[in-house]
Amino acid sequence: xxxxxxxxxxxxxxxxxxxxxxxxxxxxxxxxxxxxxxxxxxxxxxxxxxxxxxxxxxxxxxxxxxxxxxxxxxxxxxxxxxxxxxxxxxxxxxxxxxxxxxxxxxxxxxxxxxxxxxxxxxxxxxxxxxxxxxxxxxxxxxxxxxxxxxxxxxxxxxxxxxxxxxxxxxxxxxxxxxxxxxxxxxxxxxxxxxxxxxxxxxxxxxxxxxxxxxxxxxxxxxxxxxxxxxxxxxxxxxxxxxxxxxxxxxxxxxxxxx
Amino acid sequence: xxxxxxxxxxxxxxxxxxxxxxxxxxxxxxxxxxxxxxxxxxxxxxxxxxxxxxxxxxxxxxxxxxxxxxxxxxxxxxxxxxxxxxxxxxxxxxxxxxxxxxxxxxxxxxxxxxxxxxxxxxxxxxxxxxxxxxxxxxxxxxxxxxxxxxxxxxxxxxxxxxxxxxxxxxxxxxxxxxxxxxxxxxxxxxxxxxxxxxxxxxxxxxxxxxxxxxxxxxxxxxxxxxxxxxxxxxxxxxxxxxxxxxxxxxxxxxxxxxxxxxxxxxxxxxxxxxxxxxxxxxxxxxxxxxxxxxxxx
Amino acid sequence: xxxxxxxxxxxxxxxxxxxxxxxxxxxxxxxxxxxxxxxxxxxxxxxxxxxxxxxxxxxxxxxxxxxxxxxxxxxxxxxxxxxxxxxxxxxxxxxxxxxxxxxxxxxxxxxxxxxxxxxxxxxxxxxxxxxxxxxxxxxxxxxxxxxxxxxxxxxxxxxxxxxxxxxxxxxxxxxxxxxxxxxxxxxxxxxxxxxxxxxxxxxxxxxxxxxxxxxxxxxxxxxxxxxxxxxxxxxxxxxxxxxxxxxxxxxxxxxxxxxxxxxxxxxxxxxxxxxxxxxxxxxxxxxxxxxxxxxxxxxxxxxxxxxxxxxxxxxxxxxxxxxxxxxxxxxxxxxxxxxxxxxxxxxxxxxxxxxxxxxxx
Numbered sequence: 001x002x003x004x005x006x007x008x009x010x011x012x013x014x015x016x017x018x019x020x021x022x023x024x025x026x027x028x029x030x031x032x033x034x035x036x037x038x039x040x041x042x043x044x045x046x047x048x049x050x051x052x053x054x055x056x057x058x059x060x061x062x063x064x065x066x067x068x069x070x071x072x073x074x075x076x077x078x079x080x081x082x083x084x085x086x087x088x089x090x091x092x093x094x095x096x097x098x099x100x101x102x103x104x105x106x107x108x109x110x111x112x113x114x115x116x117x118x119x120x121x122x123x124x125x126x127x128x129x130x131x132x133x134x135x136x137x138x139x140x141x142x143x144x145x146x147x148x149x150x151x152x153x154x155x156x157x158x159x160x161x162x163x164x165x166x167x168x169x170x171x172x173x174x175x176x177x178x179x180x181x182x183x184x185x186x187x188x189x190x191x192x193x194x195x196x197x198x199x200x201x202x203x204x205x206x207x208x209x210x211x212x213x214x215x216x217x218x219x220x221x222x223x224x225x226x227x228x229x230x231x232x233x234x235x236x237x238x239x240x241x242x243x244x245x246x247x248x249x250x251x252x253x254x255x256x257x258x
Numbered sequence: 259x260x261x262x263x264x265x266x267x268x269x270x271x272x273x274x275x276x277x278x279x280x281x282x283x284x285x286x287x288x289x290x291x292x293x294x295x296x297x298x299x300x301x302x303x304x305x306x307x308x309x310x311x312x313x314x315x316x317x318x319x320x321x322x323x324x325x326x327x328x329x330x331x332x333x334x335x336x337x338x339x340x341x342x343x344x345x346x347x348x349x350x351x352x353x354x355x356x357x358x359x360x361x362x363x364x365x366x367x368x369x370x371x372x373x374x375x376x377x378x379x380x381x382x383x384x385x386x387x388x389x390x391x392x393x394x395x396x397x398x399x400x401x402x403x404x405x406x407x408x409x410x411x412x413x414x415x416x417x418x419x420x421x422x423x424x425x426x427x428x429x430x431x432x433x434x435x436x437x438x439x440x441x442x443x444x445x446x447x448x449x450x451x452x453x454x455x456x457x458x459x460x461x462x463x464x465x466x467x468x469x470x471x472x473x474x475x476x477x478x479x480x481x482x483x484x485x486x487x488x489x490x491x492x493x494x495x496x497x498x499x500x501x502x503x504x505x506x507x508x509x510x511x512x513x514x515x516x517x518x519x520x521x522x523x524x525x526x527x528x529x530x531x532x533x534x535x536x537x538x539x540x541x542x543x544x545x546x547x548x549x550x551x552x553x554x555x
Numbered sequence: 556x557x558x559x560x561x562x563x564x565x566x567x568x569x570x571x572x573x574x575x576x577x578x579x580x581x582x583x584x585x586x587x588x589x590x591x592x593x594x595x596x597x598x599x600x601x602x603x604x605x606x607x608x609x610x611x612x613x614x615x616x617x618x619x620x621x622x623x624x625x626x627x628x629x630x631x632x633x634x635x636x637x638x639x640x641x642x643x644x645x646x647x648x649x650x651x652x653x654x655x656x657x658x659x660x661x662x663x664x665x666x667x668x669x670x671x672x673x674x675x676x677x678x679x680x681x682x683x684x685x686x687x688x689x690x691x692x693x694x695x696x697x698x699x700x701x702x703x704x705x706x707x708x709x710x711x712x713x714x715x716x717x718x719x720x721x722x723x724x725x726x727x728x729x730x731x732x733x734x735x736x737x738x739x740x741x742x743x744x745x746x747x748x749x750x751x752x753x754x755x756x757x758x759x760x761x762x763x764x765x766x767x768x769x770x771x772x773x774x775x776x777x778x779x780x781x782x783x784x785x786x787x788x789x790x791x792x793x794x795x796x797x798x799x800x801x802x803x804x805x806x807x808x809x810x811x812x813x814x815x816x817x818x819x820x821x822x823x824x825x826x827x828x829x830x831x832x833x834x835x836x837x838x839x840x841x842x843x844x845x846x847x848x849x850x851x852x853x854x855x856x857x858x859x860x861x862x863x864x865x866x867x868x869x870x871x872x873x874x875x876x877x878x879x880x881x882x883x884x885x886x887x888x889x890x891x892x893x894x895x896x897x898x899x900x901x902x903x904x905x906x907x908x909x910x911x912x913x914x915x916x
Contacts, residue, residue, distance in 0.1 A: 050768070076770030088765030090758050100751065101758040105770040107751050111779075114750035115743050125751065168770055295691055297620070297698075343874065353877050355618050355694065356820065360877065363813060363870030370863030480809075481702060487695045495692075524710050531699045538684040538692070 001064060003028045003172055003204050008058035011044050018044045019228040031198055031205045033219030037248055041228040042208045043085065046174050050082040051075045063171065077105055079171035083161050085180060091150025095141065095160060098149050099132035102167030132167055138200060139163045155186035159193055172204040179214045191217055262395040267517040273401040275509025276408030280463030281486025282493065282501035284456030290432040290496040291452050294354060298362035299460060300483015304476060305365055306332035306461030307468050312373045314381045321381055329461045336457040340450055369476040377475035380468030404466045411462055412502050419498060424451055481527060488534040494544025503545055564892040572738060576731060583730045594842055596730050599737040600795050601834035604811065605818035606744050606827060607787030613824035614753055615780040616760035617690045621681060621697025622815040624704040625785045627807035628677050629670035629792025631708065634721045634802055636666035642723050649712035649719065656714060663727035667793040674789025675782045682781035686774060701812065708804040720803020728797035736794060740787050745827050756780055817869055820876050821883050829885035841865060
């Protein structure tokens with residue numbers, strides 16, 4: 001059974017169709033790329049899948065359950081976590097604190113526990129620290145542990161944001177342009193980082209990315225949308241040779257990597 | 259209740275509503291543009307009315323001139339406050355919000371110190387007191403006067419917002435500030451204009467209020483400002499037609515409450531408050547079902 | 556932090572509290588002017604008002620203008636529940652006391668807890684509708700609440716004795732009790748703020764959408780922090796009723812809300828040390844500025860008092876702090892023993908004054 005199953009997702013804003021009949025079935029362990037020219041509706045798909053928009057039509061199933069119209073935080077509870085394109089780190093908090101907020105859904109201590117600092121609270125807090133440190137170590141971010149998130153180099157901030165999403169222990173990640181604004185070296189680093197996520201955590205990923213190079217090197221399967229409609233689906237070679245995709249991108253400069 | 263007294267209440271309700279609506283507009287305009295509830299809005303209402311009144315009764319300035327003086331003074335104050343307080347704080351939401359509250363404290367206290375803490379009667383032309391008799395009901399001239407003036411002001415506002423350059427810019431800024439900045443619109447000028455406009459309308463409301471009711475005091479802005487806010491919520495915050503309708507609806511319902519249940523006169527403020535809570539719970543977008551502008555995700 | 560230091564610091568904290576309470580006890584039983592005792596007691600109560608407001612304002616990032624209303628709920632709860640039935644019978648002049656309350660009298664401490672609970676309940680009633688649309692409307696909705704609650708007091712004379720208010724409230728909360736409770740409130744609030752709960756509030760404050768995308772129920776956290784803040788405002792209100800002995804609807808004008816806001820803005824958004832210092836400053840300022848508001852006679856000149864001067868000064872002070880020293884006195888720095896000791900050590904290794912998150916309390 002597919003882990004994420006989007007059926008006929010449609011979003012209309014006023015009279016404008018932003019996404020029409022989007023369908024995708026993603027199997028556990030897959031990394032799927034979602035690409036398309038600017039304004040094609042990629043982010044809108046994400047917003048519908050993880051509860052920030054209520055789709056005008058269609059349904060989303062995750063792990064066999066209908067999650068259409070559920071609140072974003074409840075969808076995270078189900079094991080589906082999203083990383084934003086424009087960076088939503090808690091900039092004034094340090095790295096470990098950012099990670100700990102991500103751990104919240106596994107924190108099982110009441111307010112009374114935290115006031116009295118009961119053993120339950122202490123165990124939870126200790127476990128949260130250990131798990132977060134563990135994750136930071138694995139993802140090679142441990143050197144930054146006490147730094148203020150907003151002051152980290154940009155490439156590290158993007159990584160931290162993914163790491164923070166991982167600390168919710170998701171079954172699946174939605175990554176929205178993780179390599180935007182990164183230079184070639186940093187984006188190579190990001191490619192490595194995402195592959196590492198898949199290998200070490202066996203996590204399912206749906207990835208929006210502008211940079212063809214990044215998508216082609218990570219995703220065995222790619223979905224292309226344009227003007228809200230799915231125009232192609234297949235492996236990188238198929239996509240490269242697809243006439244429709246070529247046309248959609250025609251005139252669009254593919255040097256977004258700066 | 260007879261038909262004629264019902265009619266009388268309708269007129270009274272609409273005139274009260276017209277004054278509320280004049281206040282509601284300011285909340286909606288400012289919130290629509292910079293997502294800030296100006297907590298000092300009610301005090302600007304009070305300031306405009308109070309300075310006009312004070313000029314007339316303490317310095318003997320002729321009424322027409324006093325009204326112009328009160329309005330221009332208050333507009334000048336809001337422009338200064340915007341330029342030197344709200345604008346530098348715009349990037350810091352909590353600080354900006356709190357500063358509007360501090361401004362409210364300063365305005366109230368200044369009026370008490372430099373004018374008076376006592377309630378005073380507003381001077382007004384005698385013709386407004388003339389009773390009008392229609393059949394067997396009597397209403398003072400001032401009530402239809404308020405309705406007519408307010409409708410005129412609403413017509414001007416509608417024209418201004420829809421048919422002038424600055425109005426178009428205002429609507430554009432409320433849609434997407436970044437985009438508009440890129441297009442070369444001077445956003446700060448638009449915001450300053452919006453503040454001036456919001457205070458001008460509230461000030462007009464205050465002057466009408468002064469003509470209608472026997473007394474005006476430095477604290478009147480608190481509850482009246484709150485009523486204006488409730489009107490804006492009822493109409494749907496962010497919508498200018500919503501603010502007008504919402505203000506009218508609130509005033510009308512308040513007077514109807516008093517008309518049908520005179521024993522509840524004392525608690526009409528509670529009634530209005532509960533009405534707002536009900537709207538927030540059941541129809542947060544107000545009558546016009548305004549969608550709160552979604553933050554881009 | 557090393558374990559040895561932690562044990563030492565906790566010990567020092569306990570000793571310090573005992574010394575402070577002991578000193579207050581001596582004060583209370585000395586022949587010192589009652590006026591000064593009253594000021595100290597006000598200080599303790601303002602600490603609670605400030606600390607409870609700080610959770611909401613400094614952590615969650617919400618502005619409420621209803622603190623006075625919530626304080627009022629606490630005050631009236633304690634007043635009604637602790638007044639002797641015989642006193643009620645003679646002091647309810649407008650209407651005889653409602654049978655609901657006529658024969659009720661409970662001891663001070665349970666009444667104080669109930670004061671907190673009632674305030675929390677009203678906080679829940681207000682916050683739920685107001686926070687459904689984010690936090691922007693909260694200020695106005697709570698301002699309305701503060702007005703409405705006063706109208707209720709006036710218009711339900713059988714319960715609240717209308718505008719006459721309540722007199723002869725047993726003055727159970729003396730200086731020592733007030734400060735003991737204030738310290739307890741500060742302790743509980745600080746524990747919450749330094750736990751995962753406070754961390755999540757800060758995350759919401761920084762980026763709501765980011766927090767929500769990590770599974771945090773933003774609405775629930777906002778409402779719960781309002782309710783907790785209300786609870787402590789109610790406790791502070793209860794103590795105030797007991798200190799004053801007499802309350803009426805006008806006791807709870809917006810001045811109390813102004814006080815809570817000023818204390819937090821002045822002291823520092825997230826510093827409990829700051830709140831304690833700034834409540835002291837506020838208490839003293841508002842006491843001594845009374846002078847400005849009453850007439851002064853200098854020789855043959857008689858200067859009329861300037862009513863409203865205090866509000867003007869506090870208003871300008873608030874604006875000044877917001878514009879030019881946004882972190883207040885301490886920002887989010889907290890007093891810590893390690894900092895204190897470092898002052899006496901050689902200057903080469905200087906830990907900062909901060910021991911913000913995860914610090915002992």
